[in-house]
Amino acid sequence: xxxxxxxxxxxxxxxxxxxxxxxxxxxxxxxxxxxxxxxxxxxxxxxxxxxxxxxxxxxxxxxxxxxxxxxxxxxxxxxxxxxxxxxx
Amino acid sequence: xxxxxxxxxxxxxxxxxxxxxxxxxxxxxxxxxxxxxxxxxxxxxxxxxxxxxxxxxxxxxxxxxxxxxxxxxxxxxxxxxxxxxxxxxxxxxxxxxxxxxxxxxxxxxxxxxxxxxxxxxxxxxxxxxxxxxxxxxxxxxxxxxxxxxxxxxxxxxxxxxxxxxxxxxxxxxxxxxxxxxxxxxxxxxxxxxxxxxxxxxxxxxxxxxxxxxxxxxxxxxxxxxxxxxxxxxxxxxxxxxxxxxxxxxxxxxxxxxxxxxxxxxxxxxxxxxxxxxxxxxxxxxxxxxxxxxxxxxxxxxxxxxxxxxxxxxxxxxxxxxxxxxxxxxxxxxxxxxxxxxxxxxxxxxxxxxxxxxxxxxxxxxxxxxxxxxxxxxxxxxxxxxxxxxxxxxxxxxxxxxxxxxxxxxxxxxxxxxxxxxxxxxxxxxxxxxxxxxxxxxxxxxxxxxxxxxxxxxxxxxxxxxxxxxxxxxxxxxxxxxxxxxxxxxxxxxxxxxxxxxxxxxxxxxxxxxxxxxxxxxxxxxxxxxxxxxxxxxxxxxxxxxxxxxxxxxxxxxxxxxxxx
Numbered sequence: 001x002x003x004x005x006x007x008x009x010x011x012x013x014x015x016x017x018x019x020x021x022x023x024x025x026x027x028x029x030x031x032x033x034x035x036x037x038x039x040x041x042x043x044x045x046x047x048x049x050x051x052x053x054x055x056x057x058x059x060x061x062x063x064x065x066x067x068x069x070x071x072x073x074x075x076x077x078x079x080x081x082x083x084x085x086x087x088x
Numbered sequence: 089x090x091x092x093x094x095x096x097x098x099x100x101x102x103x104x105x106x107x108x109x110x111x112x113x114x115x116x117x118x119x120x121x122x123x124x125x126x127x128x129x130x131x132x133x134x135x136x137x138x139x140x141x142x143x144x145x146x147x148x149x150x151x152x153x154x155x156x157x158x159x160x161x162x163x164x165x166x167x168x169x170x171x172x173x174x175x176x177x178x179x180x181x182x183x184x185x186x187x188x189x190x191x192x193x194x195x196x197x198x199x200x201x202x203x204x205x206x207x208x209x210x211x212x213x214x215x216x217x218x219x220x221x222x223x224x225x226x227x228x229x230x231x232x233x234x235x236x237x238x239x240x241x242x243x244x245x246x247x248x249x250x251x252x253x254x255x256x257x258x259x260x261x262x263x264x265x266x267x268x269x270x271x272x273x274x275x276x277x278x279x280x281x282x283x284x285x286x287x288x289x290x291x292x293x294x295x296x297x298x299x300x301x302x303x304x305x306x307x308x309x310x311x312x313x314x315x316x317x318x319x320x321x322x323x324x325x326x327x328x329x330x331x332x333x334x335x336x337x338x339x340x341x342x343x344x345x346x347x348x349x350x351x352x353x354x355x356x357x358x359x360x361x362x363x364x365x366x367x368x369x370x371x372x373x374x375x376x377x378x379x380x381x382x383x384x385x386x387x388x389x390x391x392x393x394x395x396x397x398x399x400x401x402x403x404x405x406x407x408x409x410x411x412x413x414x415x416x417x418x419x420x421x422x423x424x425x426x427x428x429x430x431x432x433x434x435x436x437x438x439x440x441x442x443x444x445x446x447x448x449x450x451x452x453x454x455x456x457x458x459x460x461x462x463x464x465x466x467x468x469x470x471x472x473x474x475x476x477x478x479x480x481x482x483x484x485x486x487x488x489x490x491x492x493x494x495x496x497x498x499x500x501x502x503x504x505x506x507x508x509x510x511x512x513x514x515x516x517x518x519x520x521x522x523x524x525x526x527x528x529x530x531x532x533x534x535x536x537x538x539x540x541x542x543x544x545x546x547x548x549x550x551x552x553x554x555x556x557x558x559x560x561x562x563x564x565x566x567x568x569x570x571x572x573x574x575x576x577x578x579x580x581x582x583x584x585x586x587x588x589x590x591x592x593x594x595x596x597x598x599x600x601x602x603x604x605x606x607x608x609x610x611x612x613x614x615x616x617x618x619x620x621x622x623x624x625x626x627x628x629x630x631x632x633x634x635x636x637x638x639x640x641x642x643x644x645x646x647x648x649x650x651x652x
Contacts (some may be wrong), residue, residue, distance in 0.1 A: 015212065020166045047175040048166060049201045052215060055208050 002071040005063045009083040014056035022081050023048040031068040033078065037061075045078070096317050100269070100294030102310030103280045105584055105607045107330045108246070108289040109319070110266035112304045113239040115249035119227055122191035131184055138180055138190040141229040145222065146171040163218065170222050176201065191230050198223035246308065248300045252279045262286055267308045269315055271297035274546030284582070287603040291315050293546070311584075337610050342372030345598065345609055349616040353591055355609060356413070356599035358577060362401055365408035368602045372609070375413035375472075377525065377599020378577035379405060381458065385419055385427055392429055392454050395461045402465035410470040415525060415575070415599070417504065418458050420478035422447050430454065439539060444479020444506075445489060452492075459496040466498070474500040476525055481507040486520045504577075506530035511559035514566035521572075524563055526595070528578025532556050550633035551580035557593060557627050557636070564594015575599055584611030589640060591617070592624030619647055 010018040026033045027046035034042035035051060037060055043050035045064065056062055062082065066075050127134050146168040153164030170176070176197050183193035198219055206216040221237065228235040238247070244264045251272040252260075268290040270279050283290035289308050294315055300306065307316040307327045316323055345355035356377030357368035361384075368376070384393050384401060406414055421427040422443020430451050435441035448455040459475070466473040477489040480503040493501035502523035505511050511531065518524055528551040533540045535556050538548035551557075560576070567574035575597040576590050582604035588611060590598065600608060615623070623640050630636035 015215075016166065017162045020162060020169065023169060044174055047173050048169045049173045049219075050175045052212065053201060053204050053208070055212055 001065060001067050002075055003063060003065050004075045004079050005061055006079050006082050008056055008058055008060050008062065009085050011058050011085055013058050013060070014054070014062070014082070015052060018081075019048060019051050022078065023051055025078055025081055029066075029074040029078075031066050031071060031074050033064060033066045033074065036063045036065075096299075098294050098296050098299070098315040098317070099313050100291040100297075100315065101274065101280075102308075102313035103283045103290040103292060104287065104582075104604070105311045106267075106287070106289035106308075106334065107310070107327050108267040108308045109324055109327050109331075110244060110246040110306065110308075112248050112269075112300050112302055112306055113241050113245035114300070114302050115238055115247060115252075116234060116236040117250065118236055119224055119231070119233070122189065122195045122227060122231075124192055125189065126187050127189040129189075131187065134184050134188075134190045134193070135181065137230060138184065138194060141190070141226050142171045142177070142194070144229055145225045148225070149222070167218055167222050170219060171226060191227050194226050194230065195223060198226075246306055248297055249279075250297075252282065262288070267306075268292075269294050269297050269300065269306070269308065271295060274549060284601055284603060338606050340610070343609070344372075344374055345612055347591065347612050347615055347617050347620065349618075351617045353595075353612055354413070354597045355605055356415070356575070356577075356597055357602050357605070358599050359405070362405040362408070364602065365405055369408055371602050371605050373602065373605060375409055375415075376405070377413075377415050377575050377597060379414060379416045381417060381419055382421065382427075385421065392457065395457050395464075398458060398461035399464045399468075402462055403468055406465055406469035406471035406473060411472070413472045413474060415474040415476060415502075415577075416462060417476050417478055418445075418455060418462075419448060420444050422479070439533065445477040445485055446479060448477075449485075449488065455492065456496075459493055459498060463496040463498055472500075473498070474502060474523065476502045476504055476523070478504050478527070479506060479530070480504060481509050483513055483516045483520055486510075486517050490521050505559075505563050506534065508535050508559055511562050514563040515569065518563075518566045518570045518572045523573040523575065524567065525575040525577050525599075526560055526563055528556065528560070528576060528580035531559060531578070535559060551578065551583075552586060552627065552633040552637045554628050554630050554632070554636050557589065557624070560590060560595070561593040561624070561628065567594055567596065573597060582608065584608050585637075585640060585644060587611060588615050588620050588644075589624045589627050592620035592622070614648060615644075622647075 008014055014022065023046055033045035035045040036042040037054045037056050042065060043054065045051065064075050064078055149164050149168035149171065153161040153168065179197040179200060180193045183196055202216045202219045205212045205219065225235045238260050240261065244266050246267040246269060247265055248269045251270050265288060268279055268283055268288055270292045271294055273279050273292045279290060280292050289310050291308055291310060291313055300317060304317050305319065307319045307323055345353045347353060354374040356375045357373035358378040359365060359368060359376055360380045384398060421430045422438060422441060430447045442450060462473065462475055475493055475498045480486055480489065486503050489503060490501045500522045502521045502525060503510065503517065504527045505524050506527040510517055529540060532549055532551050532553065536548040536553060538545040540549055563574050573596045574594055576595045577599040580586050581590060581598040582600035584607045587598055587608045598608060623643055626639050626643050627636040630639050
């Protein structure tokens with residue numbers, strides 16, 4: 001089990017386009033990945049509805065969890081997406 | 089049905105002055121909620137049905153996204169992902185296992201997420217509508233009916249709908265939409281705003297619009313606020329003649345705003361960002377009567393933009409109008425446009441709360457930064473910068489704003505008249521400031537105690553109301569006696585006939601959205617100042633808004649006949 005905690009870099013938070021890009025990437029990884037906001041309940045990272053309804057805003061901290069062979073690489077890629085500002 | 093055509097006429101509120109003849113295409117109504125009954129099929133059969141429909145809808149949304157491109161593509165792609173969302177499908181499977189129908193299971197699963205998003209409000213609340221749309225599409229596919237939403241016939245059409253949501257209009261092929269008719273919604277609804285922006289002929293609030301069937305030929309007359317179904321040949325010919333006249337007027341040379349007797353009434357533009365400045369100048373705007381600065385702050389995320397960012401933007405704006413007047417309104421936050429760094433307190437009644445100048449005064453550093461940026465931009469350009477404060481309700485607040493603006497070297501400082509108290513004390517207010525600009529939307533809301541944002545009281549939000557006009561007249565009279573300019577910068581100035589009445593009440597300039605300039609310019613040229621005053625007196629003597637509009641329209645017709 002690998003875990004990463006990051007701060008959201010998208011100025012409009014993890015909604016709309018950033019949420020779509022993130023869920024697409026999580027689904028494409030083929031690994032079970034979860035995302036939680038702060039100390040909240042983790043949701044399936046490949047569920048756009050789950051991710052949007054977390055209500056993650058710019059500057060919020062989220063924790064990713066993944067299990068599997070290349071969990072480290074997958075989480076690195078997902079973290080990269082989360083810290084980038086897609087709304088500039 | 090008799091043999092003769094039944095040309096029935098429906099009425100509503102017309103947006104603009106356009107006339108159009110076209111064929112009706114209806115937006116289908118929302119589907120009924122699927123019944124909560126046990127399925128007669130097996131769980132496996134229902135699961136297969138649900139999977140198939142979710143997948144068909146997802147592929148359809150993806151395809152639409154590819155056609156739409158741009159930001160619409162992102163929304164549609166996200167919607168496609170919602171249809172095949174793993175968490176959603178878990179909830180659907182749970183319901184199906186209990187023996188519900190695929191329709192009901194889909195409906196309930198979307199509804200649970202929908203309610204969650206709606207409860208979060210704001211941006212997420214708006215996504216609830218996206219989810220509703222996907223849900224409706226899937227249920228429509230399951231039940232074998234057409235998906236609700238905007239029609240897409242291969243010919244130009246008049247769209248008839250209950251009302252249009254922003255998501256609907258994003259998908260609308262505006263090149264094919266000849267006109268809009270809605271049964272709900274008032275003059276400030278999303279449909280009305282879209283119609284004004286895109287210069288589409290629209291009649292809103294047509295109670296009986298549901299009676300208009302697909303394929304019916306209709307004539308829309310926005311000036312009269314009428315929809316004529318199955319028009320006679322004469323009615324079509326008359327409409328076509330007026331369409332041709334308007335086209336001729338649209339290409340008529342752009343002249344400065346003036347009455348028939350030559351009295352100059354400068355026509356200015358309302359702008360929300362510097363992006364629209366050039367097209368306004370091209371359309372003959374003689375300056376800017378209202379430059380809203382909210383978007384600068386709303387777009388800046390959680391904090392206020394820097395002085396530097398503001399200055400750059402103001403310079404771009406002022407450069408488009410060398411030598412011309414540009415009236416900038418300082419930040420108008422609160423009520424419908426909340427900004428967390430100014431006021432994040434929950435208010436029961438935000439329209440009557442800490443908004444406009446009240447909010448700026450409570451966070452004076454933001455006002456001072458904005459004035460610094462404005463004064464800098466003024467020095468760097470050749471435009472004639474005027475600055476005004478929103479939501480001012482006392483003479484003391486007027487003095488406060490004018491004094492603080494002077495500190496920064498703002499040469500012309502004034503106030504918006506949106507609160508009846510300020511209109512009633514207009515002589516004192518104008519003695520303390522350089523000018524007044526009347527915001528008719530808020531003035532109407534406060535005079536009639538009718539929330540602008542509330543559809544149920546939309547009928548009261550009518551600037552033709554004699555009580556509102558009487559207040560405008562107070563300010564006009566004070567302007568004349570003090571020699572100070574009195575502008576109008578609300579929707580009212582965009583109504584060509586009401587514009588004449590406002591001039592009769594003492595308005596010296598009119599400011600409106602760019603597309604309205606052509607019609608207002610043409611309308612002013614038909615009347616002398618004396619006639620405008622006569623029309624104003626007729627409006628003031630009426631019992632209500634509808635009576636004022638009708639009486640002035642009738643008198644205007646008589647005046648025009650006397651001229652010809």
